[in-house]
Structure formats: structure tokens, C-alpha cells
Amino acid sequence: MGDKHRIRFEPVGIEIEADEEETVLDAAFRQGVMLMHGCKEGQCSSCKSFLLDGDQQMERYSTFALADYESEEGYVLLCRVHAFGDLNVELINYDEEMLLSGIPPREAGATVVEVVPVTRDIVRLTLDLDPDAELPYRTGQYVDIEVPGTGQWRSFSMAGLPGEGPGGRLEFLIKRYPGGMFSGLLGGGEGALEPGHRLTVKGPYGTCVLREAPDRDLLLLAGGAGMAPILAQLRALAAARSTRRVRFYYGARTAADLFALEEIAELGSRLADFAFTAALSEPETADGPYARGLITDVLAEQEGDLSRCDAYLCGPPGMCDAAGAVLTAKGVPEERVFLDRFTTSAAP
Known part of the structure; x- marks a missing residue:
């Protein structure tokens, strides 16, 4: 481990300690401070x-996330920054x-x-945590899953509710x-994953967590596999018999790409004011x-x-x-627009 330094966040006045070998974002996670974040890879x-003062170095990042002129002005990405002295940081986005x-x-x-495939290109993956493992999380959050044999991690949102299933099911x-x-x-x-294979997960991460605001309406919006955290939110709202006005919009290419429609209808029936709209961007003849x-x-x-709305989004960046x-x-x-931005490791 390296030397440790003090990190102060303005305008909230919160201080943490960061080791030189960890990023400021990881140091905040470790100490229970939930800073705004998305990909954790310097891409989003x-x-x-904004760095007010202090000595730091950043790991490699995308100039789409932080342009050269922004870096020269003093802006930083907390998921890439290592402190080599005490830092004073002004948070731009925070909750x-x-x-x-x-x-x-x-x-x-x-x-x-x-x-289990649920459409032609979306799969439901279910994991059981080890009996002695604990991984608490909030509805709408995500974890990193280690790619077997690579040392690399990839981020995926949970569709289920915390504490569901035997032994902590994800x-x-x-x-x-x-x-x-x-x-x-x-x-x-x-080489495909099959029942019985072992994986390692790490988390939780993400700030797409339902806020307590019973006086505000809810708008849920998802596309493709972005259904996962939004379906989790809907499941939580149904379990609580929420009286809030809830509108759920889901985008797919064709009717063959829709799924979980029966469950969405059943969950919606337990809410006081709910409507669901599915839209097809590439509809086929008689597509419903x-x-x-x-x-x-x-x-x-x-x-x-x-x-009067809070909005929760998950789907492709566009x-x-x-x-x-x-x-x-x-x-x-x-x-009041909440989302977690992800990247993909697939080749372009």
C-alpha cells in the first residue's frame, strides 16, 4: 500500500482518506460515500x-469523457484519479x-x-451467492462480475430484489x-457458462436507487437489457403497493424482442395508477x-x-x-433524472 492522503469534497464538506494505490472513487466506496458514477472506467x-487544489495523477481515460481542454482547466474523473497529496475536490454532480x-x-x-434465453439476444443469468457470503444492495444497483480467467470485470444490474431467493440469489x-x-x-x-460454474461478484455500485418522494410521479424508461434495474424498481413498487403515478416505457426493435409482459401487467395491477407502453423501432407486419x-x-x-416526476432510465447510451x-x-x-451509464467490451 502507498501513502494515505486526505480528500475533501466541496460544497458538501465530506472528507475521506485515500491510499495512493486506489482511485479516489474506490476510496469513497470503501468508506461508504456514494459519489455519482457510472462505468468506473473513465469512459462516461x-x-x-473539479480539482480545487492538490497533487494527483490520472490513469488512462477517454477524451469523450474528459476533453483535453477540460483537463487543462482542472477537471478530473474521480474513477481515474490517484491522490499524491491532500486534495480539495468540487463535486459537479451529487445527490x-x-x-x-x-x-x-x-x-x-x-x-x-x-x-436462460428470454429473447433472441437477451439472457436471464441467475446466480446463488455462497452460503457464507453477504452482498447487500439496494434496488436498482449493479455489481461487477469477473470474467473467468481474465482478471477483467463487467458491470450488470440486478433485476431481482435484495434478499430474494435462497442463499442470496442474484x-x-x-x-x-x-x-x-x-x-x-x-x-x-x-467455454459457455453453465449451471454449476463458479463466478466472483463485487459490489454494490450505482446510484439509480429509488428516492423516497411519495408526492412525485414516477417515469420508468428502459430499452433492451436495460429492463433489469427498471423491472427491479417495478417489483419493489408493487411489493410496497405504491400509490404513486407510475408510467413505464420500454423500447425494443420488434415484438420478438419483448419479454416479461405478463409479469409487468401483474405487477402493474398491484399499483394504484400504472400504465405500460412498449414501442417497436423496427416493427414487422402484424407486430401486435x-x-x-x-x-x-x-x-x-x-x-x-x-x-412533478422522478425519472429512472437504463438502456443504450443513445x-x-x-x-x-x-x-x-x-x-x-x-x-431528478437517474441512470447509470455503462460501456460494452464488444468489438465495434
């Missing part, structure tokens, strides 16, 4: 902050409700229970990408009673003023960016 800009409610991440062993909905470092192991064939077009366009057409623009244009404050 969610943890971008005071979440800051001190973090669960320190931990590693746990797990066994594959099932790998459920994931994962899109298979050709060449995907982890998702490529879910398609069968040589679904909306046509991009889910963000359908959202824009069907919703009016959303200033969808999330487009949805963010629609939501803010309809009155949702940026600080």
Missing part, C-alpha cells in the same frame, strides 16, 4: 469533478440524499443456477454481443398492438408536463441521451 463522465448512504463494496463467490438480464467479453459466454457452445417508433419519440408524444433531452424539455429537473 458521470464522476467528472445529498445518497452521499452518506453508500454500502461499502465487497467480493463474494457465486454459483451459476441458470442461463438475477440479471444481459444482452449478448458478438465478441462481448462476458456476454459472449452466455450463448452456449465451448404496440406503439411504433423510437421509445423516446413515443414518450415525447404521450407525456405532457413532467415537472437512448439515455435522447431521453434526457426529452425529459428536461418536459420539465424534469436534471437532478
Whole structure:
């Protein structure tokens, strides 16, 4: 281990200690401080902050996340920064409700229970944690799963609720990408994951956690495998018999790419005010009673003023960016649009 230094976050006045060999973001996780973050790999800009003073070095990162001129001005990515002296950091994006409610991440062993296709390219992966393992998390969060034999990790959101199933069961909905470092192991064939295989998981991470705001409406938006954390939110709302107005929009290419429709309908029946809209971007002939077009366009057409809304999003980056623009244009404050941005390891 290296020398340790003090990190102070403004304007919230929170201080942590960071070792030179860990990133500032990891140091915050370790001490239960939940900073805004997404990919944790220097590619998404969610943890971008401003360095007020101090000596630091950054690991490699994408200039899409932090442009050269921003770095020259003093902006940093907390998932890439190592402190080599005391640092004063100004947080650009933060959620005071979440800051001190973090669960320190931990590693746990797990066994594959099932790998089941739910569409042509989305798979349900179910894991059981080891009996002596504990991995508490909040609905909407994600974990990293180690890619067997590589030392690399990939991030996936839980679709189930905390504490479900025997021995701590974790459920994931994962899109298979050709060449995907982890998702490529879910398609069968040589080297594919099968029941009984062992994996290591680490977490929890993520800030896409349902906020306590009974006076505000809820808008849930997902595309593809982004269904996972949004379905978890819906399951939690149904279990609590929520009285909030809930609108769930889901985007897919064709009707063959839709899934969990019966469960969504059943969950919605337990809510006081719920409506679900599925939109198909590449509809085929007689593709069912679904909306046509991009889910963000359908959202824009069907919703009016959303200033009383909290919005939770998960899906492809393009969808999330487009949805963010629609939501803010309809009155949702940026600080009430919650999402975790992920990257893929698949070759372009």
C-alpha cells in the first residue's frame, strides 16, 4: 500500500482518506460515500469533478469523457484519479440524499443456477451467492462480475430484489454481443457458462436507487437489457403497493424482442395508477398492438408536463441521451433524472 492522503469534497464538506494505490472513487466506496458514477472506467463522465487544489495523477481515460481542454482547466474523473497529496475536490454532480448512504463494496463467490434465453439476444443469468457470503444492495444497483480467467470485470444490474431467493440469489438480464467479453459466454457452445460454474461478484455500485418522494410521479424508461434495474424498481413498487403515478416505457426493435409482459401487467395491477407502453423501432407486419417508433419519440408524444416526476432510465447510451433531452424539455429537473451509464467490451 502507498501513502494515505486526505480528500475533501466541496460544497458538501465530506472528507475521506485515500491510499495512493486506489482511485479516489474506490476510496469513497470503501468508506461508504456514494459519489455519482457510472462505468468506473473513465469512459462516461458521470464522476467528472473539479480539482480545487492538490497533487494527483490520472490513469488512462477517454477524451469523450474528459476533453483535453477540460483537463487543462482542472477537471478530473474521480474513477481515474490517484491522490499524491491532500486534495480539495468540487463535486459537479451529487445527490445529498445518497452521499452518506453508500454500502461499502465487497467480493463474494457465486454459483451459476441458470442461463436462460428470454429473447433472441437477451439472457436471464441467475446466480446463488455462497452460503457464507453477504452482498447487500439496494434496488436498482449493479455489481461487477469477473470474467473467468481474465482478471477483467463487467458491470450488470440486478433485476431481482435484495434478499430474494435462497442463499442470496442474484438475477440479471444481459444482452449478448458478438465478441462481448462476458456476454459472449452466455450463448452456449465451448467455454459457455453453465449451471454449476463458479463466478466472483463485487459490489454494490450505482446510484439509480429509488428516492423516497411519495408526492412525485414516477417515469420508468428502459430499452433492451436495460429492463433489469427498471423491472427491479417495478417489483419493489408493487411489493410496497405504491400509490404513486407510475408510467413505464420500454423500447425494443420488434415484438420478438419483448419479454416479461405478463409479469409487468401483474405487477402493474398491484399499483394504484400504472400504465405500460412498449414501442417497436423496427416493427414487422402484424407486430401486435404496440406503439411504433423510437421509445423516446413515443414518450415525447404521450407525456405532457413532467415537472412533478422522478425519472429512472437504463438502456443504450443513445437512448439515455435522447431521453434526457426529452425529459428536461418536459420539465424534469436534471437532478431528478437517474441512470447509470455503462460501456460494452464488444468489438465495434
